[in-house]
Amino acid sequence: MKLKIALLEGDGIGPEVVAQAVKCLQAVEETFNHQFSYENALIGAAAIDKKGTPLPNDTLGLCKKSDAILFGAIGSPKYDDDPDTQVRPEQGLLRLREELGLFANIRPVKVFPTLIDRSPLKKEIINTTDFIIYRELTGGIYFGEKKLSDDGSVASDLCEYSEKEINRITHLAFKAAKTRRKKLTLVDKANVLESSRLWRRVVAKVGESYPEVMLDFLFVDNAAMQIVLNPSQFDVILTENLFGDILSDESSVIGGSIGLLPSASIGSEYAMFEPIHGSYPQAEGKDIANPIACIFSAAMLLEHFGLKEESKAVIRAVNKSLKNNFVTPDLNKKSKYGTNHVGDFIAGNIVDAD
Amino acid sequence: MKLKIALLEGDGIGPEVVAQAVKCLQAVEETFNHQFSYENALIGAAAIDKKGTPLPNDTLGLCKKSDAILFGAIGSPKYDDDPDTQVRPEQGLLRLREELGLFANIRPVKVFPTLIDRSPLKKEIINTTDFIIYRELTGGIYFGEKKLSDDGSVASDLCEYSEKEINRITHLAFKAAKTRRKKLTLVDKANVLESSRLWRRVVAKVGESYPEVMLDFLFVDNAAMQIVLNPSQFDVILTENLFGDILSDESSVIGGSIGLLPSASIGSEYAMFEPIHGSYPQAEGKDIANPIACIFSAAMLLEHFGLKEESKAVIRAVNKSLKNNFVTPDLNKKSKYGTNHVGDFIAGNIVDAD
Numbered sequence: 001m002k003l004k005i006a007l008l009e010g011d012g013i014g015p016e017v018v019a020q021a022v023k024c025l026q027a028v029e030e031t032f033n034h035q036f037s038y039e040n041a042l043i044g045a046a047a048i049d050k051k052g053t054p055l056p057n058d059t060l061g062l063c064k065k066s067d068a069i070l071f072g073a074i075g076s077p078k079y080d081d082d083p084d085t086q087v088r089p090e091q092g093l094l095r096l097r098e099e100l101g102l103f104a105n106i107r108p109v110k111v112f113p114t115l116i117d118r119s120p121l122k123k124e125i126i127n128t129t130d131f132i133i134y135r136e137l138t139g140g141i142y143f144g145e146k147k148l149s150d151d152g153s154v155a156s157d158l159c160e161y162s163e164k165e166i167n168r169i170t171h172l173a174f175k176a177a178k179t180r181r182k183k184l185t186l187v188d189k190a191n192v193l194e195s196s197r198l199w200r201r202v203v204a205k206v207g208e209s210y211p212e213v214m215l216d217f218l219f220v221d222n223a224a225m226q227i228v229l230n231p232s233q234f235d236v237i238l239t240e241n242l243f244g245d246i247l248s249d250e251s252s253v254i255g256g257s258i259g260l261l262p263s264a265s266i267g268s269e270y271a272m273f274e275p276i277h278g279s280y281p282q283a284e285g286k287d288i289a290n291p292i293a294c295i296f297s298a299a300m301l302l303e304h305f306g307l308k309e310e311s312k313a314v315i316r317a318v319n320k321s322l323k324n325n326f327v328t329p330d331l332n333k334k335s336k337y338g339t340n341h342v343g344d345f346i347a348g349n350i351v352d353a354d
Numbered sequence: 355m356k357l358k359i360a361l362l363e364g365d366g367i368g369p370e371v372v373a374q375a376v377k378c379l380q381a382v383e384e385t386f387n388h389q390f391s392y393e394n395a396l397i398g399a400a401a402i403d404k405k406g407t408p409l410p411n412d413t414l415g416l417c418k419k420s421d422a423i424l425f426g427a428i429g430s431p432k433y434d435d436d437p438d439t440q441v442r443p444e445q446g447l448l449r450l451r452e453e454l455g456l457f458a459n460i461r462p463v464k465v466f467p468t469l470i471d472r473s474p475l476k477k478e479i480i481n482t483t484d485f486i487i488y489r490e491l492t493g494g495i496y497f498g499e500k501k502l503s504d505d506g507s508v509a510s511d512l513c514e515y516s517e518k519e520i521n522r523i524t525h526l527a528f529k530a531a532k533t534r535r536k537k538l539t540l541v542d543k544a545n546v547l548e549s550s551r552l553w554r555r556v557v558a559k560v561g562e563s564y565p566e567v568m569l570d571f572l573f574v575d576n577a578a579m580q581i582v583l584n585p586s587q588f589d590v591i592l593t594e595n596l597f598g599d600i601l602s603d604e605s606s607v608i609g610g611s612i613g614l615l616p617s618a619s620i621g622s623e624y625a626m627f628e629p630i631h632g633s634y635p636q637a638e639g640k641d642i643a644n645p646i647a648c649i650f651s652a653a654m655l656l657e658h659f660g661l662k663e664e665s666k667a668v669i670r671a672v673n674k675s676l677k678n679n680f681v682t683p684d685l686n687k688k689s690k691y692g693t694n695h696v697g698d699f700i701a702g703n704i705v706d707a708d
């Protein structure tokens with residue numbers, strides 16, 4: 001397969017971890033006979049520094065002519081800690097998502113056997129957890145009309161959803177459930193919210209086209225409990241923007257390895273893959289950043305294009321590095337392996353799979 | 355002190371657990387020389403059965419002329435499982451909160467040393483957890499304008515807050531923090547929501563009157579993470595209605611003893627105290643219901659009226675029952691002690707404190 005991949009390394013440890021993910025993608029090319037091409041563009045603080053804007057036009061142009069985007073991280077203390085700054089690095093990412101119509105944020109939540117002791121939850125609770133959250137990313141209360149009364153004493157935000165917005169992400173979530181354990185849980189607050197009732201109606205209707213998938217419903221307050229009490233009950237969770245923000249962040253910590261988690265943001269034309277960790281500026285350039293989340297993001301990219309064996313090969317190679325304790329210092333204080341070494345080890349194990 | 359206490363036993367195990375809490379209040383009267391009077395009134399399914407409405411007028415009248423309300427539980431399969439029913443038991447509780455202007459829901463989250471093994475979280479994480487959530491209960495998106503387009507394809511809910519609504523609960527929360535570890539955390543989403551920005555401004559301003567209390571701010575998605583990662587960092591959490599619903603339910607399970615947690619709903623004129631567990635109809639009349647959450651609710655009632663020693667005496671007596679394994683079967687499968695026995699034991703230990 002030929003794929004044009006835009007590399008948006010961004011800030012902080014972004015460039016270092018993207019470099020390791022590219023090594024792994026190149027190992028996949030070699031092993032499975034594909035041809036991927038890579039092109040870099042600026043985003044975030046790096047783009048403000050050089051071009052005065054967090055999302056330069058040529059970056060957006062590159063993304064639009066690419067098949068996929070691999071994203072590093074965004075954010076820099078230079079701008080984040082300056083209250084007077086008008087342009088913020090994060091604006092680049094928000095505008096990019098909007099311009100590319102990336103309406104679905106996908107976050108897998110998985111436990112790594114070798115890291116299970118790092119979980120805040122007891123082993124027997126988290127043991128078999130493996131679910132994925134489909135969060136609507138471009139609608140709901142974050143984007144609804146905001147009002148502040150003239151005297152500043154009353155403020156409001158509107159949570160609005162249309163059938164169309166719900167439809168498109170619901171199909172993605174059902175399709176994912178079909179390839180997994182065939183269970184989809186819609187999280188809403190349909191006992192109170194009109195928008196949640198619309199979600200419930202639309203999802204139930206879409207569900208008729210996926211009779212092999214079991215659909216159930218959970219109120220968001222109960223979902224926040226169940227993620228702690230019994231996270232292994234979930235397969236695919238589908239939810240709106242705000243609920244998805246809260247629940248995916250809650251879920252990201254239950255495995256004890258937030259630094260390892262990838263994500264995808266999908267639209268009808270474009271797809272972007274990125275680690276959920278931030279730019280971690282304190283670690284920049286020190287060769288200590290953990291590249292696994294970005295490498296897993298590359299694995300999600302491969303799976304997105306139907307390259308299942310390839311994606312599995314990457315995941316197997318990562319698991320081997322975890323099992324052999326060939327990891328960066330964040331996972332093992334005594335480790336002498338840096339970002340580059342770990343990247344090389346994983347890429348090498350994609351080529352030389354047992 | 356003289357107190358008129360309205361007893362709203364409600365449905366399921368409500369009457370049984372309220373009876374044990376009353377035993378404890380009577381033990382407090384005796385030990386500390388107070389005079390409490392008790393009067394019962396119907397609510398919920400019990401009220402529908404006998405009066406055709408989940409909140410009869412004389413129940414509301416009794417509540418309005420009482421100093422405090424002790425509430426059992428509400429809900430019955432007879433009505434909950436009937437999709438055609440027009441009146442639901444829960445409506446009684448919702449209307450009561452509204453009629454009495456109970457704008458603050460208060461939920462303590464505490465770990466009981468003897469029950470720590472029941473927590474889904476690791477012992478070292480939950481060990482010293484002791485915080486309290488102040489949730490705004492009558493505003494925000496649950497009560498804002500709801501719209502559905504004529505063709506049913508677009509739905510919306512409005513989240514609106516006024517300075518006044520925020521002010522009154524903020525004062526309660528700061529006052530609580532003053533008597534505790536002097537830390538208040540406002541949970542909001544001020545980076546995105548206009549209503550959250552109003553919360554932040556109002557709370558910061560009110561905070562100037564409580565210079566001894568440290569105020570910090572946390573985004574709701576981060577809060578959902580921190581409650582799992584490091585719940586012991588919190589003292590008082592203050593938040594709006596929806597966020598409070600989600601976070602208080604998430605928090606209720608981290609201690610492993612959701613059946614033991616009390617709550618209070620406070621307004622400027624009235625105060626109601628209730629266990630957070632439901633009516634548990636399967637256990638009704640079997641003398642197996644755990645009365646501790648309702649007894650703790652009575653302890654909150656005492657504290658609300660400044661009866662601190664009295665409240666502590668109740669809590670001490672409960673802890674003694676936990677320590678001696680004098681508990682209902684939910685906490686110890688082999689236990690032969692029923693609801694009544696446990697209530698007697700705890701009440702007896704208030705009178706005969708060591």
Ligand SMILES: [Mg+2]
Pocket residue numbers: 245246249575576
């Ligand atoms: Mg978030």
Ligand SMILES: [Mg+2]
Pocket residue numbers: 221222599600603
């Ligand atoms: Mg709730």
